[in-house]
Amino acid sequence: MPDLVIQVQEVTKIYRMGSVEVPALRGVSFEVSRGELVAIMGPSGSGKSTLMNILGCLDRPTSGEYILDGQPVATLNDDQLALIRNRKVGFVFQNFNLLPRLTAWDNVELPLRYAGMLRGTREKARAALEAVGLGERLHHKPNELSGGQQQRVAIARALVNNPAIILADEPTGNLDTRSGEEVMALLVSLNRDQGTTIVLVTHDPEIAAYAERVIHIRDGRIEKITTNRAAEEVAA
Amino acid sequence: MIVTFWLALRDAVQSLLANKMRSLLTVLGIVIGVGAVIAMLAIGRGAQNAITSSIEGIGTNLLFVMPGNIKPGSNPAAVSRHLTLGDVRALADPLAAPAVADVAPLVMRNEVVTAAGESHATSVVGVTPDYARVRNYHVTEGRFIDETDQAGRASVALLGPDAAKALFGRTEGLVGLMVRVRGQPFRIIGVLEPKGGGAMAGNQDDRVLIPLSTALARLTSHHNRVDVIMVSAISADQVNEARQEVTEILRRRHRLRPDQEDDFTIFTQDEFLGTFQTITSVLTIFLGGIAGISLLVGGIGIMNIMLVSVTERTREIGLRKALGARKRDILIQFLTEATLLSLIGGALGIGLGWGISALVGKIAAAAHADIVPEVGLDAVLMATLFSAAVGIFFGLYPANRAARLEPVEALRYE
Ligand SMILES: Nc1ncnc2c1ncn2[C@@H]1O[C@H](COP(=O)(O)OP(=O)(O)O)[C@@H](O)[C@H]1O
Numbered sequence A: 001m002p003d004l005v006i007q008v009q010e011v012t013k014i015y016r017m018g019s020v021e022v023p024a025l026r027g028v029s030f031e032v033s034r035g036e037l038v039a040i041m042g043p044s045g046s047g048k049s050t051l052m053n054i055l056g057c058l059d060r061p062t063s064g065e066y067i068l069d070g071q072p073v074a075t076l077n078d079d080q081l082a083l084i085r086n087r088k089v090g091f092v093f094q095n096f097n098l099l100p101r102l103t104a105w106d107n108v109e110l111p112l113r114y115a116g117m118l119r120g121t122r123e124k125a126r127a128a129l130e131a132v133g134l135g136e137r138l139h140h141k142p143n144e145l146s147g148g149q150q151q152r153v154a155i156a157r158a159l160v161n162n163p164a165i166i167l168a169d170e171p172t173g174n175l176d177t178r179s180g181e182e183v184m185a186l187l188v189s190l191n192r193d194q195g196t197t198i199v200l201v202t203h204d205p206e207i208a209a210y211a212e213r214v215i216h217i218r219d220g221r222i223e224k225i226t227t228n229r230a231a232e233e234v235a236a
Numbered sequence B: 001m002i003v004t005f006w007l008a009l010r011d012a013v014q015s016l017l018a019n020k021m022r023s024l025l026t027v028l029g030i031v032i033g034v035g036a037v038i039a040m041l042a043i044g045r046g047a048q049n050a051i052t053s054s055i056e057g058i059g060t061n062l063l064f065v066m067p068g069n070i071k072p073g074s075n076p077a078a079v080s081r082h083l084t085l086g087d088v089r090a091l092a093d094p095l096a097a098p099a100v101a102d103v104a105p106l107v108m109r110n111e112v113v114t115a116a117g118e119s120h121a122t123s124v125v126g127v128t129p130d131y132a133r134v135r136n137y138h139v140t141e142g143r144f145i146d147e148t149d150q151a152g153r154a155s156v157a158l159l160g161p162d163a164a165k166a167l168f169g170r171t172e173g174l175v176g177l178m179v180r181v182r183g184q185p186f187r188i189i190g191v192l193e194p195k196g197g198g199a200m201a202g203n204q205d206d207r208v209l210i211p212l213s214t215a216l217a218r219l220t221s222h223h224n225r226v227d228v229i230m231v232s233a234i235s236a237d238q239v240n241e242a243r244q245e246v247t248e249i250l251r252r253r254h255r256l257r258p259d260q261e262d263d264f265t266i267f268t269q270d271e272f273l274g275t276f277q278t279i280t281s282v283l284t285i286f287l288g289g290i291a292g293i294s295l296l297v298g299g300i301g302i303m304n305i306m307l308v309s310v311t312e313r314t315r316e317i318g319l320r321k322a323l324g325a326r327k328r329d330i331l332i333q334f335l336t337e338a339t340l341l342s343l344i345g346g347a348l349g350i351g352l353g354w355g356i357s358a359l360v361g362k363i364a365a366a367a368h369a370d371i372v373p374e375v376g377l378d379a380v381l382m383a384t385l386f387s388a389a390v391g392i393f394f395g396l397y398p399a400n401r402a403a404r405l406e407p408v409e410a411l412r413y414e
């Protein structure tokens, strides 16, 4: 297993809206090592979500190279990309993105089903929900859960296939302070206790303080990368 | 594979139940379409059966000899000769025509028959005693015309049950009463049993039978000419021999040279059947075609709903793709939904078509038309396959459109 989970080199993304070109990323390069917790910060519209979508293989870069867990992504076809999204990446969205018709249990089971797993999916999904503290809420539908609980279901869903990395785009953006803290505590403990590699986008400096490194983005470029002492001390 | 299938089915059921009203409306189009197809085919087949049995009810192994060459494709200028009592006698000769069993000539006129102040327009048919055997006629009271009536040009009449009802309001106790044809009195000697139906062969129960000799003397100006000669063959496999014998005898009697066409026409019962069957199968195809169009409209309804459903669920599709769903998975999901919808619609439609058929059968029975709609297994199979095909065909386009979306684009969709 390569030590670098993410290698991004000179990645650009240009959105075309009719004849207008909107450069959302203008050449971004960085790396994320296995086991790291990296925060991405930057003003609204600076290109954070664009970058996260590329990292999660939900979108393709206009140019540049992206190597995920040793695998150059540019060469992959649709089915291979689906496999990567399923196995290597767990994506946590700002607005949870749970399927409203399904119970928490069914929602978490979904990635296992797309993985083609036929046996043991119920147990694995239950274990993932228990790991995020929702063992008692298996049969609840999303609208029967609080925002914080919904986001924890989403994290369980991201975890359930043991991905190489968890990508969280403003995971606390839609939550009140208390549930936001709970969700962050969960992500941090996943990183500290299980060694899960995590990249998360946040506006909140307090949340960024949990990260070992913070990538600051402005106007589609990396402005600076800061190393967080407090985090290092805790890690040490 | 089986597990995948069950999961897809479960998802489809869940999603259809989540939109009960929409699913119901979608299904309705297919239900009506399939129902119409099944009912139309059943009614067409019922009509066909009714005609077949009414033609078979005329008698068995019959040939109908008519004056003039009226077969399609023949020279219309061919001289039209008449059929005479001499022809009848020649055909009845067992030495000249060994394959012929009975010969029953008849003349038929539309007359107004009166009795006890009632008048009724009907067919008056002059027949010989053999007619009863050839046509398989029985009486419910009285007797049939006999040789004495025939020889004596007796003024006697047999009433068909419908004619009896029209004139007397009953079918019993009529023997001995009088009816008038062209002002001349006829004594009723019997009432015929109902033959039923015969939608296309004319109402066989609304007629008055009198002796042929009487009819020739009183109703026609050429006392020697008959309208039709019915000939029965001695058995079913002798029909063609009988036809040949009849043709030879008539050609010789009419002094036709070998290069001349027949101046008479022979139809066998099978040819009648064939003609009517062609008519009814055209009818069935026509009805089926109309019903098929409504099925197509139902299919377009499914496509419409699938498109709406896919658009409504674009975010869901995006999310599923973000979680690792392949194009194939999305395709299967939507196809399963569409197929399930149309199969449910097909099943309900079969029920509806069956119900309509039964209803039409009841109405027809109440109207004394013995059309019994028959729901055929082939129609059911066809409708089922067709509705499944409609679901797959019309589900494929929106499903494919959904499956092609990039996850981000789909997720961004509001
Ligand atoms: N689909 C799109 N089409 C056109 N422009 C887009 C699209 N998505 C994002 N952008 C633009 O790209 C820039 C970066 O957007 P985004 O990555 O969402 O920023 P952030 O997540 O940091 O707020 C913005 O200027 C935004 O308007």
Ligand SMILES: [Mg+2]
Pocket: A048, A049, A050
């Ligand atoms: Mg954003």
